[in-house]
Amino acid sequence: MYVCGLTVQGPPHIGHVRFALAFDVLRRWLIHTGHEVTYVRNVTDVDDKILARSAAAGEPWWAWAYENERAATWAYDVLGTLPPTYEPRATGHVPEMVELIAQLIDRGHAYAVDGDVYFDVRSFPGYGDLSGQKLGELQPAADTETDERKRDPRDFALWKAHKPGEPETASWPTPWGRGRPGWHLECSAMAEKYLGPEFDLHGGGLDLRFPHHENERAQSQAAGHGFARYWLHNAWVTMGGEKMSKSLGNTLLVDEVVQRVRPVELRYYLVAPHYRSMIEFTESALQEAAVAYGRLESFVRRAAERVGADAGKPVLSDAFSTALDDDLATPAAVAAVHEAVTAGNTALAADDEAAVAAALGSVRAMLGVLGLDPLDPHWAAAGGDHRLAGVTDGLVQLALEQRTAARARKDYASADAIRNQLGALGVQVEDTPQGTRWELTT
Numbered sequence: 390m391y392v393c394g395l396t397v398q399g400p401p402h403i404g405h406v407r408f409a410l411a412f413d414v415l416r417r418w419l420i421h422t423g424h425e426v427t428y429v430r431n432v433t434d435v436d437d438k439i440l441a442r443s444a445a446a447g448e449p450w451w452a453w454a455y456e457n458e459r460a461a462t463w464a465y466d467v468l469g470t471l472p473p474t475y476e477p478r479a480t481g482h483v484p485e486m487v488e489l490i491a492q493l494i495d496r497g498h499a500y501a502v503d504g505d506v507y508f509d510v511r512s513f514p515g516y517g518d519l520s521g522q523k524l525g526e527l528q529p530a531a532d533t534e535t536d537e538r539k540r541d542p543r544d545f546a547l548w549k550a551h552k553p554g555e556p557e558t559a560s561w562p563t564p565w566g567r568g569r570p571g572w573h574l575e576c577s578a579m580a581e582k583y584l585g586p587e588f589d590l591h592g593g594g595l596d597l598r599f600p601h602h603e604n605e606r607a608q609s610q611a612a613g614h615g616f617a618r619y620w621l622h623n624a625w626v627t628m629g630g631e632k633m634s635k636s637l638g639n640t641l642l643v644d645e646v647v648q649r650v651r652p653v654e655l656r657y658y659l660v661a662p663h664y665r666s667m668i669e670f671t672e673s674a675l676q677e678a679a680v681a682y683g684r685l686e687s688f689v690r691r692a693a694e695r696v697g698a699d700a701g702k703p704v705l706s707d708a709f710s711t712a713l714d715d716d717l718a719t720p721a722a723v724a725a726v727h728e729a730v731t732a733g734n735t736a737l738a739a740d741d742e743a744a745v746a747a748a749l750g751s752v753r754a755m756l757g758v759l760g761l762d763p764l765d766p767h768w769a770a771a772g773g774d775h776r777l778a779g780v781t782d783g784l785v786q787l788a789l790e791q792r793t794a795a796r797a798r799k800d801y802a803s804a805d806a807i808r809n810q811l812g813a814l815g816v817q818v819e820d821t822p823q824g825t826r827w828e829l830t831t
């Protein structure tokens with residue numbers, strides 16, 4: 390599988406990472422059904438936005454890109470996506486891109502003008518097929534620069550000449566002069582390097598279908614490669630019916646949202662709807678998802694206490710398998726998990742341990758395919774329930790009030806005992822003119 394990764398221009402919001410979860414579930418399902426999966430997800434670490442935003446912030450573009458690449462990696466990890474087999478960066482594959490451009494020029498599909506190199510869309514008869522458009526009706530994509538030097542306004546850049554004012558470090562030498570890659574070209578070059586000239590699945594967000602994927606396909610097929618056999622496009626997270634924008638997305642940065650719900654709950658929220666359906670974000674729907682996941686988790690924990698975590702056989706229900714085989718229909722698959730949990734809860738109430746074990750084995754296996762098994766070490770390592778932080782704070786405050794009360798009645802022995810017991814738990818208490826403070830020392 391080749392999945393288009395993020396352009397690392399800023400920290401990701403939940404709309405940015407939805408694709409990673411959708412294709413993580415697909416990958417897990419393919420593995421579960423006996424396939425060997427090589428999963429490539431790229432990092433676009435040089436582009437117009439990265440250059441502009443890093444310049445505005447007064448930081449080197451590569452430092453900006455790397456900082457945001459780490460933010461993206463953190464978000465993918467915290468949401469439990471399996472690491473890619475390979476995660477190539479665009480800037481690490483310039484020689485491969487130069488080679489591909491040379492091939493396209495040789496074959497009459499590309500031309501250089503003053504250091505820029507363009508793909509000649511009229512030279513490729515299948516252009517527009519992927520997005521179901523005819524070349525004659527096709528308007529230039531919104532991000533295509535108007536340029537009289539192009540043979541056709543719809544021609545797109547394979548390579549961009551270095552412009553005055555752009556950092557020298559963001560350019561590489563080529564036979565056509567110094568410059569940097571066009572976005573579309575990166576994926577064609579990296580897919581070929583890691584997956585060969587033809588591979589099975591290509592995924593990405595719906596907004597990538599045109600022009601990005603149309604152009605990737607044109608480049609690779611014009612170079613004589615079979616390229617992707619199947620294409621999948623995930624829908625967006627929307628707000629007010631629109632694709633989540635940078636400004637709207639600010640409150641929905643992954644690291645913000647996982648303060649309000651646990652990461653596993655956010656994953657459930659993003660994975661339960663069908664990957665081709667838009668998710669219209671509301672806080673209440675997010676909280677409802679957390680409650681729905683809590684119902685599944687509570688059964689798994691209670692059942693594991695009763696019969697042991699690994700007591701049941703990992704058998705998927707037919708409804709679950711049928712659903713995922715039908716274009717990865719996660720809504721029906723999640724419904725099948727809830728059904729199994731209902732049966733499991735009935736078995737718990739009836740003290741039917743054999744039935745509890747059967748339900749537990751099945752529920753854990755199904756949740757595992759969705760990356761949502763609460764007993765998976767990933768979620769255990771994630772630090773457990775964020776609500777505990779609130780409870781801890783409340784309990785320490787309660788103890789400190791007791792201590793204040795003891796001091797007020799001049800019972801210093803009790804006050805000191807409370808302080809010492811808190812200290813033994815790793816809670817260090819400090820009296821300041823502004824009041825009593827505490828912090829964790831462990």
Ligand SMILES: [Zn+2]
Pocket residue numbers: 392393394576593601605
């Ligand atoms: Zn791509």
